[in-house]
């Protein structure tokens with residue numbers, strides 16, 4: 361049955377994952393921060409006739425809702441911003457003729473209330489539409505004990521599966537830093553500042569301002585203590601951990617695994633990163649052998665795709681990666697044309713009228729002029745990503 365263009369949820373989401381795996385390609389998952397970045401990603405997907413994954417981090421969601429809200433109540437901004445982004449994509453995506461997966465990025469322990477509230481929004485959306493706001497969410501407890509990671513993942517997956525949503529988990533820690541991941545969450549400001557008003561974020565969790573509020577996530581396993589690992593031995597995922605995740609989660613609902621094979625967030629000088637994609641192959645083979653399954657039974661995710669060599673990307677896809685996250689490179693691609701433009705039109709960013717000729721600079725400093733250049737930079741970088749991942753021309757929209 362043909363799949364309509366627009367946001368993919370439930371069985372349609374699983375269909376695009378299966379199409380990637382059987383077709384030997386993967387989709388880029390791009391972090392967005394605004395309607396401008398969302399629209400550029402959609403435009404690039406349309407140009408390349410590829411489906412695409414749009415995702416938002418907690419910091420991106422704060423920005424999407426508005427820093428004015430975030431400065432008063434970070435959780436409220438994170439929830440409203442993610443919902444706002446998703447609603448924008450639901451409204452416009454079909455116009456681009458491709459399929460779009462909506463996803464949230466890393467949610468470590470302190471961000472579980474964010475995921476909880478977003479699931480509540482999807483549950484409400486599902487009642488009226490039989491679709492969910494997001495296709496999947498990520499929970500990243502990779503820095504914690506595997507027992508705790510899987511117990512909390514199972515808890516959320518049971519709830520997500522009821523409305524056809526998927527869960528991405530992380531096993532092994534991705535190095536580097538991406539949007540605050542890998543460093544202190546948000547330096548200089550507590551995670552949940554006191555709210556400006558008594559508004560409602562719309563989820564089950566309301567007015568969460570301190571860490572102990574985690575305990576208010578209904579049904580969260582009480583034994584979950586969130587003890588951090590005291591070593592760094594898990595920068596490379598252990599295939600036996602992957603097997604444990606499969607054993608514990610596969611009967612509950614659809615999930616994907618961000619497995620670490622030396623990948624890092626961000627772009628660094630060459631030589632700093634030792635990628636070992638064979639870890640993905642070993643994980644796939646262990647699960648397939650143990651359970652008598654065909655090749656590549658796991659749906660794997662490649663974090664830290666920025667700056668990665670095409671041969672490593674190809675190897676990762678061969679071993680079952682269907683999603684590659686890209687953020688640092690697309691941020692730079694969006695920023696660089698603005699820098700070039702401001703450099704070439706510096707006078708228009710200092711005064712409204714040319715002091716010598718009296719000519720107005722309005723057209724030059726109009727934000728649509730330079731933001732469009734930013735969008736075109738992002739579109740060009742995305743075209744490279746679709747090409748690297750082999751997804752050009754492969755949209756499942758019919």
Ligand SMILES: [Zn+2]
Nearest residue numbers: 534663664685
């Ligand atoms: Zn990541």
